Amino acid sequence: CLWQLKVTDTFLKNNGDIICIVGTGMGKNLAFWSPLALKDTGIPIVVTPLNQLGDQSVSFLERAGIRSIAISAETAS
Numbered sequence: 001c002l003w004q005l006k007v008t009d010t011f012l013k014n015n016g017d018i019i020c021i022v023g024t025g026m027g028k029n030l031a032f033w034s035p036l037a038l039k040d041t042g043i044p045i046v047v048t049p050l051n052q053l054g055d056q057s058v059s060f061l062e063r064a065g066i067r068s069i070a071i072s073a074e075t076a077s
Contacts, residue, residue, distance in 0.1 A: 007031040012039060029057065036066050 004027055007020050012035050022028055032046050048054050054070035061068040069075075 001027060004031040008034050011035040029060075033057075033061065033064075033066075036061065037064065 003020075003022065007018055008031055010016070010018055011032070020028060020031060046057065048057065051070070051072045051074065054072060058068045058070045
């Protein structure tokens, strides 16, 4: 999808902050996770509306060898 390529390209070129608003199931994760596999600098922050989505993201990224954490009311101290 063109918007996924634009987000990934902007991320990899460090062209500034990225705000990506698309519907559920449209592939936001691919746009933000693919650069993580190609570039190991910086700290991407992905905000999700549900704790479960954050936990799923952490699980997937860790299986791919990418360090990540989910921050929620349950984990904050």
